[in-house]
Amino acid sequence: MSTTSHGSGQHEEYPPYLAHHFDTMGQQAGAAKLGMWLFLATEILMFSGLFLAYFIIRYFYPDMMLSAHEFLQKEAGALNTVVLLISSYTMAMAVRAAQTSNTPSLKRNLLWTLLCAGIFMVVKYFEYSAKIEHGMLPGRFYEAHYHGYELVGLPHIFFAVYFTMTGLHGVHVLVGMGIITWIYIRASRGDFHSGNYIAVENTGLYWHLVDLIWIFLFPLLYLVR
Amino acid sequence: MGSQVYVNGKEIENPHEFHHHVAPKKQYVQVLGALLVLTVLTVAVSYADLGPLSLPVAMLVAAVKASLVCAFFMHLKDDDRFNVFVFVGTLLFVAIFFSFTLFDLGARNAVNDEQKTFEYWNDEAAAGNALKVGVDHVPEKAAALKAAHAGGHGDGHGGDHGDAKAEGHGDAKAEGHGDAKAEGHGDAKAEGHGDAPAGEHEAKAPANHEAPGGH
Amino acid sequence: MAHHPAHADHAPEPDYIRAKKGIMSWLVTVDHKRLGLMYLASVLFFFLVAGILAIALRTELFTPGQDFMSAQTYNKVFTLHGAIMVFLFIIPSVPAAMGNFLLPLMLGAKDVAFPKLNLLSFYVFSVAAIMFISTLVMGSIDTGWTFYTPYSTATGGAATMAVFAVFVAGFSSILTGVNFVVTVHRMRAPGQTWDRLPLFVWAIYATAVIQVLATPVLAITVLLLGLERIFGVGIFDPALGGDPVLFQHFFWFYSHPAVYIMILPGFGIISELLTVHSRKHIFGYKAIALSSVAIAIISFLVWGHHMFVSGQSELAGIVFSFLTFAVAVPTAIKVFSWVATLYKGSISYTTPMWYGLMFLWTFTIGGLTGLYLGTLSIDVHLHDTYFVVAHFHYVMVGGTVVAFIGGLHHWWGKMTGKMYNEKAGAIGALLVFVGFNGTFLTQFFLGHQGMPRRYYAYLSEYQFLHQISTIGSWILAAGLLWTMIYLLHSLWYGEKATGNYWNATSLEWHTQSPPIEHNFHDTPHVTGSPYDFPEIDKSGATH
Ligand code: HEM
Ligand SMILES: [Cu+2]
Numbered sequence: 001m002s003t004t005s006h007g008s009g010q011h012e013e014y015p016p017y018l019a020h021h022f023d024t025m026g027q028q029a030g031a032a033k034l035g036m037w038l039f040l041a042t043e044i045l046m047f048s049g050l051f052l053a054y055f056i057i058r059y060f061y062p063d064m065m066l067s068a069h070e071f072l073q074k075e076a077g078a079l080n081t082v083v084l085l086i087s088s089y090t091m092a093m094a095v096r097a098a099q100t101s102n103t104p105s106l107k108r109n110l111l112w113t114l115l116c117a118g119i120f121m122v123v124k125y126f127e128y129s130a131k132i133e134h135g136m137l138p139g140r141f142y143e144a145h146y147h148g149y150e151l152v153g154l155p156h157i158f159f160a161v162y163f164t165m166t167g168l169h170g171v172h173v174l175v176g177m178g179i180i181t182w183i184y185i186r187a188s189r190g191d192f193h194s195g196n197y198i199a200v201e202n203t204g205l206y207w208h209l210v211d212l213i214w215i216f217l218f219p220l221l222y223l224v225r
Numbered sequence: 226m227g228s229q230v231y232v233n234g235k236e237i238e239n240p241h242e243f244h245h246h247v248a249p250k251k252q253y254v255q256v257l258g259a260l261l262v263l264t265v266l267t268v269a270v271s272y273a274d275l276g277p278l279s280l281p282v283a284m285l286v287a288a289v290k291a292s293l294v295c296a297f298f299m300h301l302k303d304d305d306r307f308n309v310f311v312f313v314g315t316l317l318f319v320a321i322f323f324s325f326t327l328f329d330l331g332a333r334n335a336v337n338d339e340q341k342t343f344e345y346w347n348d349e350a351a352a353g354n355a356l357k358v359g360v361d362h363v364p365e366k367a368a369a370l371k372a373a374h375a376g377g378h379g380d381g382h383g384g385d386h387g388d389a390k391a392e393g394h395g396d397a398k399a400e401g402h403g404d405a406k407a408e409g410h411g412d413a414k415a416e417g418h419g420d421a422p423a424g425e426h427e428a429k430a431p432a433n434h435e436a437p438g439g440h
Numbered sequence: 441m442a443h444h445p446a447h448a449d450h451a452p453e454p455d456y457i458r459a460k461k462g463i464m465s466w467l468v469t470v471d472h473k474r475l476g477l478m479y480l481a482s483v484l485f486f487f488l489v490a491g492i493l494a495i496a497l498r499t500e501l502f503t504p505g506q507d508f509m510s511a512q513t514y515n516k517v518f519t520l521h522g523a524i525m526v527f528l529f530i531i532p533s534v535p536a537a538m539g540n541f542l543l544p545l546m547l548g549a550k551d552v553a554f555p556k557l558n559l560l561s562f563y564v565f566s567v568a569a570i571m572f573i574s575t576l577v578m579g580s581i582d583t584g585w586t587f588y589t590p591y592s593t594a595t596g597g598a599a600t601m602a603v604f605a606v607f608v609a610g611f612s613s614i615l616t617g618v619n620f621v622v623t624v625h626r627m628r629a630p631g632q633t634w635d636r637l638p639l640f641v642w643a644i645y646a647t648a649v650i651q652v653l654a655t656p657v658l659a660i661t662v663l664l665l666g667l668e669r670i671f672g673v674g675i676f677d678p679a680l681g682g683d684p685v686l687f688q689h690f691f692w693f694y695s696h697p698a699v700y701i702m703i704l705p706g707f708g709i710i711s712e713l714l715t716v717h718s719r720k721h722i723f724g725y726k727a728i729a730l731s732s733v734a735i736a737i738i739s740f741l742v743w744g745h746h747m748f749v750s751g752q753s754e755l756a757g758i759v760f761s762f763l764t765f766a767v768a769v770p771t772a773i774k775v776f777s778w779v780a781t782l783y784k785g786s787i788s789y790t791t792p793m794w795y796g797l798m799f800l801w802t803f804t805i806g807g808l809t810g811l812y813l814g815t816l817s818i819d820v821h822l823h824d825t826y827f828v829v830a831h832f833h834y835v836m837v838g839g840t841v842v843a844f845i846g847g848l849h850h851w852w853g854k855m856t857g858k859m860y861n862e863k864a865g866a867i868g869a870l871l872v873f874v875g876f877n878g879t880f881l882t883q884f885f886l887g888h889q890g891m892p893r894r895y896y897a898y899l900s901e902y903q904f905l906h907q908i909s910t911i912g913s914w915i916l917a918a919g920l921l922w923t924m925i926y927l928l929h930s931l932w933y934g935e936k937a938t939g940n941y942w943n944a945t946s947l948e949w950h951t952q953s954p955p956i957e958h959n960f961h962d963t964p965h966v967t968g969s970p971y972d973f974p975e976i977d978k979s980g981a982t983h
Contacts (some may be wrong), residue, residue, distance in 0.1 A: 020550065020958075021551040029304065030626055031554075031625075033304075033308065034305070034307065034311070034468070034621075035557075036729040037308045037312060038318075038618040038621055038652050039614075039618055040312070040315075041315040042614050042618070042653075044315050044316070045315060045318065045656035046656035046657070047660075048660075049657050049660030049690060050387060052690075054325070055327070056686065057675065059330070060343035060344070060347070061343070074271075085257065085260045085264065087258075089254075089298070091298070092253050096247060096250070096253070099247045124249040136263075136675055137358065138667075138671045138672075139667075139668075139674055140363055141359065141360060141671060143359055143360040143366075143370055146360070146367075146374045147374070151348075153346070154356055154358060154674060154680070154681040155359075156358055156359035156674055157673065157675065157680070157681055157682070159673065160673030160674055161675070164399060164664070164667060164673065192467075204299070208294050208298050209301070211294060212295070216284075216287050218267075219271070219283040219286070219287055220283070223267060223268065223272070223283060224271065224279055224283050225279050324745075325689075325744065325756070326686070326689045326690075328759075329689065329752055329755075329756035330753075340753060341680050342682070356681075362679070390473070
């Protein structure tokens with residue numbers, strides 16, 4: 001039997017940031033967050049293909065992998081790991097600031113996060129330049145053996161894997177920087193407070209995922225023997 | 226009036242209920258501390274020679290770090306259980322993807338040639354045959370590079386054995402493999418039909434073209 | 441079940457088509473019903489394009505030798521046909537077109553969870569379509585829709601562009617999937633519990649789960665293939681040290697589940713058609729609903745059945761063959777439940793019902809021949825023959841396309857506000873049935889006799905069956921054209937549709953046809969199963 005639970009004009013309080021097709025903020029935020037988690041699921045599955053490729057190459061060409069990975073700069077990788085972890089922390093603090101309606105702290109923490117992301121990309125830039133200069137390029141472009149570097153086996157595969165994995169990750173960092181900038185602008189407009197911060201929280205989730213992937217990339221590419 | 230509010234098909238008590246959990250600042254600092262310590266640990270472990278254990282250990286530490294990030298920074302600890310389910314479920318499907326694929330690659334028993342693509346190259350290397358690496362697959366570029374680096378340019382990069390070695394590349398062996406191999410993937414039915422889109426890539430075309438399709 | 445909101449106190453509101461005017465109001469709309477229509481128009485367009493290519497292929501095969509297509513052209517045409525049908529027609533067809541339109545209506549919601557994302561998804565799809573079409577002027581693709589390495593790493597033409605088009609199309613599919621999962625979880629009307637969801641919703645839900653879990657792997661696969669072409673990364677290319685069979689693992693990890701992206705929504709439609717037009721409660725509601733989810737999960741465990749003779753290890757072949765049989769179980773549960781639903785029902789032979797009955801025949805043949813192909817030893821003989829072509833067309837065309845056309849008739853009045861002509865519909869259904877079986881039944885025999893797929897010419901021994909097949913394809917094309925004509929005709933001259941012209945009970949029938957912009961005047965309140973038909977025997981009811 002149909003009863004009319006609530007018609008159009010019945011919401012005494014319908015805040016401007018609640019979209020028309022939702023009934024409550026709880027519903028809206030819950031939906032947004034579930035959507036984000038599903039999106040993260042797709043990101044994980046996408047990267048999993050690269051990890052699988054890595055493991056297979058490693059399984060079949062262990063000597064090549066060991067000889068080639070020595071040419072990555074451990075220090076640069078470690079520095080970037082630390083930088084990203086700190087950025088994850090500042091991002092978490094930004095979300096917390098939004099939860100407690102502390103806009104100045106929100107903005108500050110977003111800036112810190114952006115700064116860390118920037119450092120990460122600069123370090124990446126130097127790493128990439130060094131590789132390119134030594135001819136340690138992916139696949140058919142690999143020419144390090146003409147620059148005097150003799151690596152075991154088929155190192156062009158290792159560098160292809162290296163560039164693909166870190167490249168795709170780097171693209172995610174860049175996208176993240178764009179989103180954080182946008183969130184910063186919105187925060188400056190005063191959009192976020194304890195009643196409405198799901199956009200900040202979702203940005204945080206995305207950013208932590210980027211960190212999560214790096215947590216695995218770092219030991220696999222730079223450290224493992 | 227009894228303006229009941231429903232969310233997700235269920236009645237809810239308080240229409241303005243908006244679940245959030247604000248964790249203390251201290252907790253975040255502690256988590257960051259733990260993450261940094263674990264980072265130092267992975268780096269340190271990589272210097273210790275653990276042999277075959279090094280990969281599992283590195284992955285274990287990474288997994289602990291990842292769980293910390295998920296549980297605290299991403300709030301999975303206090304989140305809707307369904308989001309946790311989504312996350313864990315995803316990992317399950319990653320596991321399916323990995324295990325079946327690795328299982329197949331591990332189980333290739335090299336009864337026929339096409340089952341041992343990777344081993345082929347290891348066998349070649351073990352037999353002392355120089356492998357074609359990177360740019361050697363693009364003969365013009367390789368030749369140009371060889372010429373450019375002929376004059377001891379290699380020194381600049383710290384290796385004076387560059388030239389001599391480079392000669393060995395581009396061996397005919399590797400070339401021959403590309404063809405024979407690809408052919409092996411072909412299907413008996415392909416033979417004799419002239420319509421496979423062969424073009425310039427004679428070697429690969431007939432082999433792959435007959436490969437199985439789909440639904 | 442809920443009933444018509446009997447509130448006469450609402451001023452008549454314009455329907456969603458007339459609510460806003462001007463082309464811009466369509467281009468930037470976030471209304472799920474308008475987006476559904478826009479998707480519908482797009483996928484029908486691509487169905488037409490790829491259908492014309494199909495007829496060209498069949499016509500070339502009328503005689504054993506070359507008629508009007510060279511071998512190269514034939515390769516390009518079948519690739520384009522297959523790729524457009526798969527990526528631009530069938531994958532978005534039911535979910536993105538009908539699902540978009542119906543899902544919120546069936547849930548009693550005002551819209552999907554993320555309306556703007558929905559719009560974005562449509563534009564991403566359009567970009568993919570344009571990229572795909574642009575390959576035509578870039579030298580076309582001749583790899584087959586499966587893009588197998590190493591040929592695809594070496595062939596010229598526009599394969600790189602095509603591969604990135606697939607990447608983009610996958611993105612659109614992911615966005616739709618995420619949107620639908622969240623919509624089902626979070627947007628249900630009061631009282632709309634999981635066991636009161638229409639089975640179409642369950643099917644779309646299971647589909648969306650697969651879209652979310654499988655499509656990302658397709659994305660990385662085609663990305664790696666694109667990189668392999670540009671950089672020669674050496675993961676899939678054997679000449680550079682990679683393994684072409686690895687590509688097949690990556691590809692089929694997506695593409696086997698993807699065949700369920702194609703067929704599950706069809707299952708959902710059939711569940712609706714058979715109950716409404718036999719006025720009987722669905723038999724085994726829970727079994728049908730949960731078997732959709734079971735299929736979604738099991739479908740991730742069987743991909744190796746495409747690789748039995750590709751150089752996969754024998755052990756993996758045995759395991760995958762065994763698991764393949766497991767998928768048949770939930771599928772059979774569905775077919776049995778549908779047949780049981782019809783038993784002692786009061787069947788009315790409307791066009792949707794004709795398509796529903798047709799589905800039971802053709803899909804079952806498609807499904808059962810899948811078991812032949814899943815049998816390791818038999819597949820060695822049948823692999824890459826016309827038997828495979830017949831199998832997947834029985835599933836895709838005899839299953840999904842038939843369900844899609846049936847559903848189109850069922851909800852045509854709801855979507856457009858106009859009724860099609862029943863007699864014309866029955867004629868169309870007959871033509872489609874005869875034409876379809878003529879085209880593809882013969883191909884089982886051809887394949888069994890050893891006729892390989894993807895060839896423009898053949899031995900003259902095969903000529904008789906090939907000619908029947910080609911004539912069948914012309915009849916099928918005539919049936920589809922006829923259907924297109926009378927449906928279009930109805931837009932101008934059709935009778936006006938009433939709000940509930942089938943006298944059905946799920947929520948989309950509780951609003952006018954076409955619905956108003958926000959779907960319902962008042963949020964509906966669900967109190968029972970969507971299949972409690974007033975006047976019928978409820979022996980099949982589980983609640
Ligand atoms: C409308 C009637 C259709 C006809 C007459 C038709 C005909 C054909 C023909 C002749 C081929 C080439 C077979 C070969 O030489 O190996 C083919 C391939 C194919 N068709 Fe269809 N088709 C039709 C509809 C569809 C639909 C609706 C779909 C998908 C939803 C579809 C999917 C495919 C696929 C995936 C291939 C394989 C392409 C490849 O080998 O790469 N077809 N079809
Ligand atoms: Cu399959």
